[in-house]
Amino acid sequence: MKAHLFLNAPKALLYIDPFTNQILEFNNKASALFAIDLTLKKAPKLTCLTATKIFNGCLDKLIHFTQQVLEQGEAWSNDLFIIVNGDKVYLDITASVVDNKLLFSCQDAKLTYSRYHQAIAQAQYQAGIVHWNANETIFEEIERQNQLLLSAVGDGIYGVDVNGNTTFVNKAAEHILGWTKAELVGKNIHDVIHHSHENGEHYKDVECPIYAAFKDGEIHSVDDEVFWKKDGIPVAVEYKSTPVTENGLLIGAVVIFRDITERKNIQGKLLNAIKEIDTLKHRLEMDNAYLLEELNADFNHHQIIGQSINVQQMVNRIELVGATNANVLITGESGTGKELIARAIHEVSERKARPLIRVNCAAIPAELFESEFFGHVKGAFSGAVADRVGRFELADGATIFLDEVGEIPIQLQGKLLRVLQEQQFERVGESKTRHVDVRVISATNQNLQSLVRQQKFREDLYFRLNVFPIHSPALRERAEDIPLLAKHFIDKVCVSLNRPQPHVSLAQMQFLTQYDWPGNIRELENIIERQIILAKSNKISFTFLAKESLKNKSYANKTFTDDLFSDAPISHDRLEDQSISHDHFLKTTIVPPLMSASAHKLLEKANVENALRQCKGKIYGEDGAAEILGLKPTTLSSRLKKYGLNKNDYIN
Numbered sequence: 001m002k003a004h005l006f007l008n009a010p011k012a013l014l015y016i017d018p019f020t021n022q023i024l025e026f027n028n029k030a031s032a033l034f035a036i037d038l039t040l041k042k043a044p045k046l047t048c049l050t051a052t053k054i055f056n057g058c059l060d061k062l063i064h065f066t067q068q069v070l071e072q073g074e075a076w077s078n079d080l081f082i083i084v085n086g087d088k089v090y091l092d093i094t095a096s097v098v099d100n101k102l103l104f105s106c107q108d109a110k111l112t113y114s115r116y117h118q119a120i121a122q123a124q125y126q127a128g129i130v131h132w133n134a135n136e137t138i139f140e141e142i143e144r145q146n147q148l149l150l151s152a153v154g155d156g157i158y159g160v161d162v163n164g165n166t167t168f169v170n171k172a173a174e175h176i177l178g179w180t181k182a183e184l185v186g187k188n189i190h191d192v193i194h195h196s197h198e199n200g201e202h203y204k205d206v207e208c209p210i211y212a213a214f215k216d217g218e219i220h221s222v223d224d225e226v227f228w229k230k231d232g233i234p235v236a237v238e239y240k241s242t243p244v245t246e247n248g249l250l251i252g253a254v255v256i257f258r259d260i261t262e263r264k265n266i267q268g269k270l271l272n273a274i275k276e277i278d279t280l281k282h283r284l285e286m287d288n289a290y291l292l293e294e295l296n297a298d299f300n301h302h303q304i305i306g307q308s309i310n311v312q313q314m315v316n317r318i319e320l321v322g323a324t325n326a327n328v329l330i331t332g333e334s335g336t337g338k339e340l341i342a343r344a345i346h347e348v349s350e351r352k353a354r355p356l357i358r359v360n361c362a363a364i365p366a367e368l369f370e371s372e373f374f375g376h377v378k379g380a381f382s383g384a385v386a387d388r389v390g391r392f393e394l395a396d397g398a399t400i401f402l403d404e405v406g407e408i409p410i411q412l413q414g415k416l417l418r419v420l421q422e423q424q425f426e427r428v429g430e431s432k433t434r435h436v437d438v439r440v441i442s443a444t445n446q447n448l449q450s451l452v453r454q455q456k457f458r459e460d461l462y463f464r465l466n467v468f469p470i471h472s473p474a475l476r477e478r479a480e481d482i483p484l485l486a487k488h489f490i491d492k493v494c495v496s497l498n499r500p501q502p503h504v505s506l507a508q509m510q511f512l513t514q515y516d517w518p519g520n521i522r523e524l525e526n527i528i529e530r531q532i533i534l535a536k537s538n539k540i541s542f543t544f545l546a547k548e549s550l551k552n553k554s555y556a557n558k559t560f561t562d563d564l565f566s567d568a569p570i571s572h573d574r575l576e577d578q579s580i581s582h583d584h585f586l587k588t589t590i591v592p593p594l595m596s597a598s599a600h601k602l603l604e605k606a607n608v609e610n611a612l613r614q615c616k617g618k619i620y621g622e623d624g625a626a627e628i629l630g631l632k633p634t635t636l637s638s639r640l641k642k643y644g645l646n647k648n649d650y651i652n
């Protein structure tokens, strides 16, 4: 049995007599390893088979090892080798002393090593599986969390491969566009959601920023485009297409997008609000500039004073028409308060939040009318150095007051008619048509119907302007209002001059009421101002008016001689003592009241000419003819027209 075990042991065994060098026994594995002829076994003694023969390439090592085994009882070596087919084959040898002989247990060292490494690999593999299992669980958890995150984010996310086919769709993307993951995965993303621009024009895929990312490897961000929903409706989006690489190779892109509809709506509203603010700001600036002009022109905002039937009827008509949008034509002599009426109409209308825009047609040179009414663009004519807003544009949403409307040149009347009919016009030098909503109130002291007959005023324009006529009665037609008006002006002047209220006796008031006021309410106002300045010890006197009436009567009987056509214009400084400075007196024109109409005109014309001569053609400002005559410069301008006078003829 023992012999059988020895013979079939799994390693090559050599039983060696260290003293005779002879191999006493060897088993089957040894026979194979050392290529020992098995027939030797049958020989009585293995005399021919020696240890040194087997290990003859490394005898020194064999001797050393043998001694080690003998000394220690056992030893191990991997230094010894044998030659097999010319190659060294190192052996892994464990040896021990058995009955004073040596038992070598040998094995090809390569086999030992390979088993050793196999064993290590096995051990590592065993350990690795456990490790891998753990990693796999972690990866699964990360993946699960990633999926949760990708589903939870509010932005839509698509994954696409290098062919543009969808590989991934998150919940938000499904929600925003309505395409499910199943409907999109594997489909070309551009063809499904990005095929057209917002205006419906085809979106070429070569221009698609989503694709661009996996073509050029760059991130592509787009602020404002549309993706198309499943129901065919475009959704405004901003998106970013980021390239995805693996081992340096572009393998696709991730598209992250956001629905910006709400934001765009808010932006739109904001833009509209800003535009509206700009328009309002612009309008406010225009209004301010206009109001400043008016302030500089020393405009006053009196209320209509008077209780006479004539005034009551007039006020009724103002209230009646005020609330409507009807055009109003106010007629009446100069200084009867036509402008006051226009303001009152505007004030009772719904347009009162905006200023009344006043245009004095008598003061505009013919060639500038169109620009004044409708504005012009820079360079439209020489002198047009900047764009200018016309009065009609300024009055958009408000009321325009065309004072002295009879002065509008016939050639411009057609354009004015168009604004009245269509509320449309163009600035001078511009083809763009502008639309306005303007109410027109006009005033005249001329007989427009007579102008129509003379073909100086268009009949159709006259009817357009005269939708609702209001007549402003002359002061002589409302004489009973004189005390009220006088009190009103005394209060006003005393406040502005910081004077104490003067005492007006009944007798003095009678002088006022009995005087025939050719210059109307403006004349009354000016005389009161002058007399307050002249008043001594708080007493105001109007006795001179009686003298004046008498004088006027004598004027009426007199032929027009030296006095009427003298060089000095007729003014209040000729009516009173000269103890007060000239400036205070030159406020009004007193025209004798009892003259015939033609004599009146002749005198008025002569008076204007004298004033022009004295002022060397200067109309406006200090020492101007208007100031000397006590007229508004605009009224004087219209009188120049009326009498065919040219201020330039008086320049010298």
Ligand SMILES: Nc1ncnc2c1ncn2[C@@H]1O[C@H](COP(=O)(O)OP(=O)(O)OP(=O)(O)O)[C@@H](O)[C@H]1O
Pocket: 300, 302, 303, 304, 305, 306, 332, 333, 334, 335, 336, 337, 338, 339, 340, 341, 403, 445, 485, 488, 521, 522, 525, 632, 635
């Ligand atoms: N009823 C009134 N109550 C108080 N003040 C009045 C009244 N009527 C006119 N006035 C005053 O008389 C002056 C002249 O009035 P206004 O300028 O309105 O007259 P007008 O008819 O427009 O004159 P013109 O034809 O010369 O332009 C103004 O100072 C105005 O305030």
